[in-house]
Amino acid sequence: MRHTKVLFSDEKKFNLDGPDGGAIMIWGAFSLNGTMELQVVQGRQTAAGYVEMLQRATFMTEGPRLCGNDWVFQQDNATIHSARLTKNFFQENNITLLDHPVCSPDLNPIENIWGWMAREVYTWTSVPDSGCPL
Numbered sequence: 001m002r003h004t005k006v007l008f009s010d011e012k013k014f015n016l017d018g019p020d021g022g023a024i025m026i027w028g029a030f031s032l033n034g035t036m037e038l039q040v041v042q043g044r045q046t047a048a049g050y051v052e053m054l055q056r057a058t059f060m061t062e063g064p065r066l067c068g069n070d071w072v073f074q075q076d077n078a079t080i081h082s083a084r085l086t087k088n089f090f091q092e093n094n095i096t097l098l099d100h101p102v103c104s105p106d107l108n109p110i111e112n113i114w115g116w117m118a119r120e121v122y123t124w125t126s127v128p129d130s131g132c133p134l
């Protein structure tokens with residue numbers, strides 16, 4: 001499989017203003033050809049919320065735009081990603097998933113982007129509130 005056809009994705013929690021200062025959860029995806037718009041994950045994550053977020057992110061048009069028509073989607077094995085509702089969404093939309101071993105974040109290159117973003121966020125002298133776009 002060519003990695004130019006893979007849309008890599010993941011969520012990242014950013015703690016704001018120290019460990020007790022609240023947090024914001026962000027979902028992102030990228031390919032060799034570009035990135036999708038970051039999405040703020042609201043509240044507790046559920047399969048229904050995940051599918052809604054993918055739809056809000058124009059996932060069905062952005063995947064082919066970034067990776068071509070025979071693109072593959074990579075996500076980790078979080079419970080909401082492997083829920084029946086989520087699997088049905090992918091099947092109904094003919095989205096091919098990349099097999100990804102459990103507990104293997106080191107295999108997802110988006111972790112490098114999250115690391116860079118975290119270093120940038122945590123160097124700010126005034127940490128933004130949870131409404132600030134990253």
